[in-house]
Amino acid sequence: MLPTEVKMIIEEMKAERIRGASWLAKKGAEAYRLLAEMMEGEELEKALEEIREEIINVNMTMASLYNLTRFIPITGNPTLVKSKAEEFIKLSEEAKREIGNIGSELIDENEVIITHSFSSAVLEILKSARRKGKRFRVILTESNPDYEGIALARELEKLDVPFEVITDAQIGLFSKKATLALVGADNITQDGALINKAGTYLLALACHDNSVPFYGAAESFKIHPELKSEEVEIIERPYTRQGFRVRNYLFDITPWKYIRGIITEFGVLIPPKEI
Amino acid sequence: MLPTEVKMIIEEMKAERIRGASWLAKKGAEAYRLLAEMMEGEELEKALEEIREEIINVNMTMASLYNLTRFIPITGNPTLVKSKAEEFIKLSEEAKREIGNIGSELIDENEVIITHSFSSAVLEILKSARRKGKRFRVILTESNPDYEGIALARELEKLDVPFEVITDAQIGLFSKKATLALVGADNITQDGALINKAGTYLLALACHDNSVPFYGAAESFKIHPELKSEEVEIIERPYTRQGFRVRNYLFDITPWKYIRGIITEFGVLIPPKEI
Numbered sequence: 001m002l003p004t005e006v007k008m009i010i011e012e013m014k015a016e017r018i019r020g021a022s023w024l025a026k027k028g029a030e031a032y033r034l035l036a037e038m039m040e041g042e043e044l045e046k047a048l049e050e051i052r053e054e055i056i057n058v059n060m061t062m063a064s065l066y067n068l069t070r071f072i073p074i075t076g077n078p079t080l081v082k083s084k085a086e087e088f089i090k091l092s093e094e095a096k097r098e099i100g101n102i103g104s105e106l107i108d109e110n111e112v113i114i115t116h117s118f119s120s121a122v123l124e125i126l127k128s129a130r131r132k133g134k135r136f137r138v139i140l141t142e143s144n145p146d147y148e149g150i151a152l153a154r155e156l157e158k159l160d161v162p163f164e165v166i167t168d169a170q171i172g173l174f175s176k177k178a179t180l181a182l183v184g185a186d187n188i189t190q191d192g193a194l195i196n197k198a199g200t201y202l203l204a205l206a207c208h209d210n211s212v213p214f215y216g217a218a219e220s221f222k223i224h225p226e227l228k229s230e231e232v233e234i235i236e237r238p239y240t241r242q243g244f245r246v247r248n249y250l251f252d253i254t255p256w257k258y259i260r261g262i263i264t265e266f267g268v269l270i271p272p273k274e275i
Numbered sequence: 276m277l278p279t280e281v282k283m284i285i286e287e288m289k290a291e292r293i294r295g296a297s298w299l300a301k302k303g304a305e306a307y308r309l310l311a312e313m314m315e316g317e318e319l320e321k322a323l324e325e326i327r328e329e330i331i332n333v334n335m336t337m338a339s340l341y342n343l344t345r346f347i348p349i350t351g352n353p354t355l356v357k358s359k360a361e362e363f364i365k366l367s368e369e370a371k372r373e374i375g376n377i378g379s380e381l382i383d384e385n386e387v388i389i390t391h392s393f394s395s396a397v398l399e400i401l402k403s404a405r406r407k408g409k410r411f412r413v414i415l416t417e418s419n420p421d422y423e424g425i426a427l428a429r430e431l432e433k434l435d436v437p438f439e440v441i442t443d444a445q446i447g448l449f450s451k452k453a454t455l456a457l458v459g460a461d462n463i464t465q466d467g468a469l470i471n472k473a474g475t476y477l478l479a480l481a482c483h484d485n486s487v488p489f490y491g492a493a494e495s496f497k498i499h500p501e502l503k504s505e506e507v508e509i510i511e512r513p514y515t516r517q518g519f520r521v522r523n524y525l526f527d528i529t530p531w532k533y534i535r536g537i538i539t540e541f542g543v544l545i546p547p548k549e550i
Contacts, residue, residue: 084519101339114446135514142516144419144442145442147516150516150517153519165519166521166522167419167473167521167522167523168332168444168474169416169443169473170474170527172476173473173524197444197447199444199448201448201481202444202477205480205484207479227296234448241422241425242425244419244440245440246440247441247442248441248442248449252445
């Protein structure tokens, strides 16, 4: 049995609606650290096996959770568990910064960047480009029904980056006006498909049709070493509009062929055929 | 100077937000009829020249309005004007019914039809298919921000047709589950582009990517005899979300290459290269 405090973190992870894979992995790492502060020896080892299963069950096909559980050894040594959990958090934060640094190099002067939903990796890229003194503007979707785009608009306002908010349905219309597409990723399959907020696939299709380069940005721990795109389990959170139930799968799947590259902390990954 | 009553109809047309090209053309025809009831001779002729300009100005690039003004002769004979205006309305209604009849033939048993926004021509097709005893289901977008999709959901409920409402951003995800796409059209250019509610282009791209046949449905008076796709003027109605201005072009442009055919009252039009 896991301690109540650890269980509460996992419940919080399960209940999460808006924040994505990076946040979930960080929360999971915190649960590991807490466990290591409370147990040792055989009891810890048993609890580590249990927490691995619990964390995987938050989302069976999410690479960030899978990779987190692979990163933490099953051992009775609490110091080791704690230091690995803290290392995971530290590496995640460094990865995000490095993605910002690498990704910002893709942004040319007067670039018109189109994005969808809210990605902390994309925000990091825009911040880094701003620090480098680059001028660019952003087209962003409001991202119905949770309006993550409005959260991004608030951040861009703080950064003094000019932007336009559009409806999700105008992704096609506005991708014609963009010169670069940048999106985050919740998950990347072994065969290179990018799982991100539903609508990302539409943006990729529209960019492809209008010859706008389309990049994803993701820490390497979001790449799943085994998962195939057809195995991805997509969470749904239906809601009601004027008395009608509205289907609401949170993510969609963009195949490799529409992606110019994935910006990671190690560099930009491109499909093997293009190397 | 046009009479106040006629001017009021034109003002109503200009203020219209949701209803599309069929409604506008019908309103325009009603304005013509009213004019013919109030004037004759030289006064009528002058007013007809003025109303032609006013109606075109409601939307400079809308085929239905352009074709209406070409349909009504400029003459001092009020009986002729009235009968042509009434003929236009009657032909429009007959065209809609015939589109329903022809379009419903495209629907096979257990078809899964995806559509976007609300089109009275698409609804007519579904009604006709229902009358013919066909079983099918419909995937429809809520169509943010005016939720025309919810209006369609209400109609389908009355017809006892099973349906699912989705967010606009899930068009890509759900086009994979569809076997046929049917949309309306606000306007069709001389070079075959379909102007319809923003998001239609995304649906066409997703259907193309998933080999789902994509059809538009439109009365022939929505085909513009001269307009090219790059000349289309798209109306915008921006709104505010959580304090941020949201761009809101009402329509987007789907090029011929993604359209399997346009269902008209004369039959299904297909691109010449495919004949």
